[in-house]
Amino acid sequence: FCRGPALAFWGRRRAGARVLFHRGTAATSPPRAASFPSCCPLYGSPGAVRFLLGDGADFGVLVAYSGQEYAGLVEQHDPPSDKVKVLQPEQGLHACWRARDVRPAAAEALRRSVSSSIDVPRRKDDAAVEMDEMVAAMVLTSLSCSPVVQSPPASDSASRAACDPWKESGDVSDSGSSTTSGHWSGGSDISTPSPPHPEGSPKHSSEALSSPPADDGFETDSDPFLLDEPAPRKRKNSVKVMYKCLWPSCGKVLRSIVGIKRHVRTQHLGDSADSDQRKREEDFYYTEVQVKEEPAPEAAASPTSVSASAPIVIQQALAKPEALLLEPPALEPALGSSALSQSAPSSFWHIQADHAYQALPSIQIPVSPHIFTSISWATATSTLPSLSPVRSRSLSFSEPQPPTPMLKSHLIVASPPRVPLGTRKVRGEAKKCRKVYGIEHRDQWCTACRWKKACQRFLD
DNA sequence: TATGCCGGGGT
DNA sequence: ACCCCGGCATA
Structure with missing residues (x-):
């Protein structure tokens, strides 16, 4: 890593990778200098010898082609072929x-070349972006996939000229971090750890740089549940991201x-x-839900066949796994919702509500590899924001939820006899804190x- | 037997 | 109000 005067103004702690930026220059150190084969002087054409990888020097270069010069950052140098990446x-x-086609660019030159735009063909013509941010965004973007840029x-x-074999040399899949690496990068919600961006795939530069993390505290420690989430891949048509209360x-x-x-x-x-506790808990109690609408117009889902053919496919990521303090999960990468309805592994638990009004098409969705919850959709239509109005009712600890007056009578199916007053409360279905957390x-x-006392968190 | 939690107690 | 726990009911 970079040492010396380098100023890390933002970065991420992730598998030991940290991106450092030099104040006032556009240079950046390779995220994992140590892994680069050539942590040695870049020597190419005379005069270009000044770059040192991994020592915090200036990596800015100008590349000349097509009669123009383009700013770049040296990432790698391969002495045998005398090529630089x-x-x-x-x-x-x-x-x-x-x-020899690359020449060093002084910090000023590099800066100038970027900011004053020496006729550099931009992909986004208008966006005059600070180099720092751009580079930073890209580096981080790359980081979120692989530890190496x-x-x-x-x-x-x-699209560019094909590289030598060593081009991919850095692309070592980081098996070690695959279970612990953070995931969502950037994002506007930094203040509190929030669910990762639903799109799963790393953001591209345009999006990432639009909201660079503000400070250096940006860390996405372990968020194991995302990397292996296979789901994002098949998301195609309109996927809405919503946040569901898990209470x-x-x-x-x-x-x-x-x-x-x-x-x-x-x-x-x-x-x-x-308030601290509340902070944690509030993170715990919501989750990101992606609702994919599929062209299945059949809305009247029969209670029996929901899990098999629900018109709404719900995928979701966790809210905040570390709040659970669960042991490092043995990840179950490809857990489709189809596999859930049957027998969940023992490491999974269910939050099952048994209210009458919830005797509805219920879909079990993974809250995390460890958590499943079962939610019911009052209306399985494709219009989501309006979904299940009955469920928007709120409840609180102090008021042990009187069976709210049902507005939609058709939703009342069979009302299991509620607790007979006077007798001891029947033990509910829901697992309580003891079971859940141990x-x-x-x-x-x-x-x-x-x-x-009666559990307040997992009400029956 | 493990769990949920009522009733009752202490601070 | 907060906390603890004996002991019962239940799964």
């Missing part, structure tokens, strides 16, 4: 050049993180614990459970 942010590609947009990388028997779905957080906080966590994580139980 250059990241050209402006073109959004990595290219390999003979060393790789060709960013696939289409672009192919038992709630299931309110909102469009924004902020909204759902506020909902959880105000409706469910309102009076509990200190005694060893008692500190994560809701207070009631800790006090051996």
